Amino acid sequence: MLEIRELTLPIGHTDAELRQAAAAAIGTHPEGIGSLTIWKRAIDARKRDRVSFNYTVHVDAEPGTTIRNKAHVGPAPDRIYRELDGLRSGNREKDARPVIVGLGPCGLFAGLVLARMGFAPRIFERGKAAGPRARDVTGFWRRGVEFNPESNVQFGEGGAGTFSDGKLYTQTKDREHRRPWILHELVAAGAPEDILLKARPHIGTDRLIKVVRHLREEIIALGGEVHFESRVDAVLLDANRQVQGIRLANGDTIETRNLVLAIGHSARETFSMIHASGVFIEPKAFSIGVRIEHPQSMIDRAQYGRFTGLPELGSAPYKFVQHLGARRSAYSFCMCPGGLVVASSSEPGGVVTNGMSSYARAEANANSGFMIDVLPEDFCATDANPLAGIAFQRKWEKRAFEVGGGDYKAPAQKLGDLMRRKASRNFGDVVPSYEPGVVPANLDDCLPQFVTNSLRKAVSGVDKKLKGFALPDAVVTGVETRSSSPIRITRDPASLQSVNTPGLYPAGEGAGYAGGIISAAIDGMRVAEQIVRSMQ
Ligand SMILES: Cc1cc2nc3c(=O)[nH]c(=O)nc-3n(C[C@H](O)[C@H](O)[C@H](O)COP(=O)(O)OP(=O)(O)OC[C@H]3O[C@@H](n4cnc5c(N)ncnc54)[C@H](O)[C@@H]3O)c2cc1C
Incomplete structure (x- = not known):
């Protein structure tokens, strides 16, 4: 399988023309190509009088095809996410269950990875599920409902990413191919399929509400728990500052030694609470x-x-x-x-x-x-x-x-x-x-x-x-004012745990390690992988 990059075609071109261009790029005729898959399609508008599509495609070429344009043609990389390969999955009876605070893109994808690996995460989200949350948000915008400090554009299922344009691109390096994995998961949860091939994909608020609900349902089906209207008001530590658990606003305590803090950039009282607990922030x-x-x-x-x-x-x-x-x-x-x-x-x-x-x-x-x-x-x-x-x-x-x-x-x-x-x-x-x-x-x-x-x-x-x-x-x-977090909850680059609080995994936008839906989701996956590794 070959990957051909930088194939430029006019807007309105036909499939046959794309096949012809791909064949020409590898010095063969259109019949010399078997399957052709579009890997990426970008709109090239650098010249307004020549707006065009720019493709990266994968083709099955006849054996012995001579590659002339080596800069733009090469063997197709597999781009498969393999970070969990070979790791032992969890045993719900024996392994301590990780806890995730916040169900934005970071918490959702940390939760999905942990749930797929059998670690049955317990997720606590201060806001409401996407449906009732949407009623609060649109009610407030249209003046029928009072502003709700616990259920708004920043807080609730899907986090700050739910009422958004749902742009899904990032400048974060992705050598481990987490982004294509995330995009496939989003499509499986109901996102439009074109996000898989557009260079600048987006979902839109109208579709995101259903997508985040489906992802949550999958986490639960795999043994995880999701608790809405459950604000975390304290992180419980032992004398060595090792995480022991959390306390919710209603006074309930939940034990855990692995706590993912995926609280977004607007959780101001939660930032104050962790600062008061001595967690290092800058x-x-x-x-x-x-x-x-x-x-x-x-x-x-x-x-x-x-x-x-x-x-x-x-x-x-x-x-x-x-x-x-x-x-x-x-x-x-x-x-x-x-x-x-x-x-x-x-x-x-x-x-x-x-x-x-x-x-x-x-x-x-x-x-x-x-x-x-x-x-x-x-x-x-x-x-x-x-x-x-x-x-x-x-x-x-x-x-x-x-x-x-x-x-x-x-x-x-x-x-x-x-x-x-x-x-x-x-x-x-x-x-x-x-x-x-x-x-x-x-x-x-x-x-x-x-x-x-x-x-x-x-x-x-x-x-x-x-x-x-x-x-x-x-x-x-x-x-x-809320383009990114005004603080960083500093973590050790190797263990991804807080520099002074073992067992605390600050993650996503609020911790200062992401900016946007995809980078927050990638960061949630990285932290979840690290927790899985620590439990081997
Ligand atoms: C209107 C809007 C449009 C946007 N559009 C885009 C876009 O098109 N593309 C893009 O890439 N990015 C966009 N963003 C930014 C993107 O949404 C964020 O970068 C992303 O959501 C960050 O993910 P996160 O999971 O780190 O945090 P968040 O999404 O902020 O999620 C954090 C969650 O933690 C919960 N939480 C906080 N404190 C507690 C607590 N103490 N206890 C329990 N739960 C708690 C919150 O309720 C929240 O649901 C937009 C943001 C907004 C507000």
């Missing part, structure tokens, strides 16, 4: 900014030119980084083509923005986080106060809540007004999509000066790369 850089919305049709034209509107292309994404001197940069975060800006707070009295899309990505606006780096010196973190970043995030979330009128409406401004430091009084052609609604405002009133100044400085540079980005009617909505 501050880390994160970002703060706004959500920016443009008409999706404008972004499509900027990215796809005359190819705009072709169904094979769908709504166009974008991504940018604009360097602003040695210390900071502005960058796009979690871009949602054809999506909505959504209220993503997990605390009462705070406004937090983020974005989501459904699978069809068919809403009128494109949105992305327009973010500026925040460094530990910006929020005066010290060794004694590693939680200072949380206080910084909270301050601006509260300010946004007040500027928005104290009713969970978000302050929003036209980009043209932000550039002129002038409060908006209304909106133009771009209608803000944020639910539960926006209030026209001046975002200088609810963001640090260095952030609004950096945003202003970045706009013209981004506009040169993404035509129309500087559109005066584009809407910026604040504040976006």
